[in-house]
Amino acid sequence: MRRNDFLKCTAVTVAGGIILPLASCSTRPPSALVESPGVRQNWAGNYTYRADNLYEPTTVEEVQDLVHRLDRQKALGSRHCFNSIADSPENQISTQKLNNMLGLDEARQTVDVQAGARYGDFAEELHARGYALHNLASLPHITVAGACATGTHGSGVTNGNLATSVVSLNLVKADGELVTIDRKHPDFPAVVVGLGAFGVVTRLTLAVQPAFEVRQDVFTDLPLAAVTDHFQAIMSAGYSVSLFTDWMDGKVSEVWIKRRMDAAPDDLGDDFYGARAATENLHPIAGLSNEAVSDQLGRPGPWYDRLPHFRMGFTPSAGKELQSEYFVPRDRAVEALLAIEALRDQIHPHLMISEIRTIAADEFWASPCYQQDSVAIHFTWKPDGPEVMALLPRIEATLEPFGVRPHWGKLFTLEAATLRQRYPRLADFAALADRYDPAGKFRNDFLKQRVFG
Ligand SMILES: Cc1cc2nc3c(=O)[nH]c(=O)nc-3n(C[C@H](O)[C@H](O)[C@H](O)COP(=O)(O)OP(=O)(O)OC[C@H]3O[C@@H](n4cnc5c(N)ncnc54)[C@H](O)[C@@H]3O)c2cc1C
Structure with a gap:
């Protein structure tokens, strides 16, 4: 309404x-209606939401009431997506005021959080109580529900994306009914990486494990030839490994290796496949201050303060930027990287930095890693909107032979007809979303164009 x-x-x-x-x-x-919400943009400021109304419910009952009575609506997390996925022609239901850690179940090894909790809101407390999540994204500033809804990930050859830690979730369906969907529920693989298409998630139960410490070592100027010759070994050198490159000069500018202290990691020395050990904390983007980055130089620290690249309380990445990310099968990573490198002269003028990470396969129908161990090739772009949007089809065409799948929360141009070939269960996803939401309350332009077709 x-x-x-x-x-x-x-x-x-x-x-x-x-x-x-x-x-x-x-x-x-x-009462949850925000008076005069004004012009509202996503985190990067490249997208202005069209929804007239913004609601900030404080209780699950309020969410149920809103979902029931509003016609066109979409859940909104911390607004870190770069496209229109979180928009609605009429109403956005923000989870900003549903942001608490609700309880730790030590017997079941799970933690319950409200949907609008950002990882950085509760990770420290979870650690203090002796537990950890398996992985985090590059930043702790994003909500759990928003991150899981888009298949957000960190890195690690054995680490699934963040949604793989979901044990169950509470969802307010289009009719206002609150349902719990757990791993035994047949709809679980569709609803968890749900793109906001099934309703409003109010609470998630996440698997935890005993708290662990991580050391982060950074190396500079890794020859690209070493990456192509030793890709699997390099990406397996730590619990989570990231390669940063601007694709120029035949090298990777920084290698970030995060290793668990409980695996008794050796000293990697000063030379990592030809790269040199950094002597100070480094930002992935050359020239930016290192105050925002998580501590490096091999100094051990808690998982929540080492697995993300950026620290809560500071601007992650650059701020004024755009992002895209593409997933290809891990066993074709080197071919795909060389194909992108061949586009370097077109990419470089608009690029701040690229990041290469690995993610283990999962079973979520809309996940870019659905049944596929993946490598993710990420681009942090300068805010050159038109030029970047013109370049993306060339990158997508270059990665087409690898069956490329895009990150749902970042910029891409592929549409439903193509995406349904790349995501084998996307048509099933759309059919199930239709059953949960027969009137299309949650179906915004993004979903129509990219999923429903
Ligand atoms: C600086 C920066 C760094 C990033 N780093 C990474 C990274 O390391 N790895 C990675 O994979 N991605 C990364 N991203 C992308 C980002 O994490 C995802 O796009 C994520 O979805 C953002 O979460 P959010 O809470 O901001 O969601 P929003 O942008 O607010 O919403 C995203 C989607 O989730 C849905 N949603 C939100 N809350 C709910 C809910 N309660 N119920 C149902 N649906 C809901 C929305 O409807 C929408 O479809 C980064 C983004 C930025 C800006």
Whole structure:
């Protein structure tokens, strides 16, 4: 329901002189409605949300009421996506005020969090209580529900994306009903990486493990030839490994190797396949201050302060930027990297940095790593919108022979017809989303174009 419709309802009731309880039209806006939300943009500022109304419910009951009564709507997390995936033509339901860690179940080895909790909101407390998540993305600033909904990932040949830690979730369906979907539920593989298409998630139960410490070692100027000759060994050199490159000069500018202290890691020395050990903390983007990055130089620290590249309380990455990321099968990584390197003269003018990571296969229908051990080739772009959007089809065509799948939360141009070939269960995903949401309440332009077709 639009802000104007609330006013219309009020006017009709007052003019009639009778106060009628209307089934789907209250006489006043819900208290969760944010007055004068103003112009609202995503984190990067490259997308302005079209939704007229923003709601910030504080209880699950409020979420249920809103979902039930609003026609067109979409859940909104911490706004870190670079495209319109979190937008709606009418209403956005923000989880900003549903941000608590709810409880730790030591017997089941799980933690319950509200959907709008950002990883950085509860990770320190979880660690203090002796537990850890298996992995984190490059930044702790994103909500758990938003990250899982888009298949957000960190790195590591044996690490699945962040959604793989979900044990169950509570979902408010289009009719306002609250349901729990756990790993035994047949819809679980569709709903977890759900793109916001099934309803509003209010709570997630995540698998935890005993807390661990991590050391982070960074090496500079790794020859590209070493990457092509030893890709599997290099990416397996730590629990989580990232390669940063601008594709120029035949080298990877930085290698970030995160190793668990409980695996008793050896000293890697000063020479890593021809790369030199860094002598100070480094930002992945040359010239940017290192104050925002997690500590390096092999100094052990808690998992939540080493697995992300960037620290809570600081701007992650560059801030004024765009991002794209493409997934290809890990066993074709070297071919794919060389194909991208051949585009370096077109890419470089608009690029801040690329990052190469690995992610283990999972079973989520809309996950870019669905049944496929993957390598992710990421691009942090300068904010050159038109030039970047013109370049993406060339990158997508170059990676087409590898069956490329895009990151749902970043910029890409592939549409539903192609994506349904790349994501073998995407048609099933759309059919199930249709059953959960027959009136298409959650179906925004992004979903129509990229998923439903
Ligand atoms: C600086 C930066 C670094 C990044 N690093 C990484 C990285 O390392 N790895 C990676 O994979 N990605 C990365 N990303 C991308 C980012 O993590 C994802 O796009 C993620 O989805 C953002 O979460 P969010 O809470 O901001 O979600 P939003 O952008 O707010 O929403 C994303 C989607 O989730 C849905 N959603 C949100 N909350 C709910 C809910 N409660 N119920 C149902 N659906 C919901 C929305 O409807 C929307 O479809 C990065 C982004 C930035 C800006």
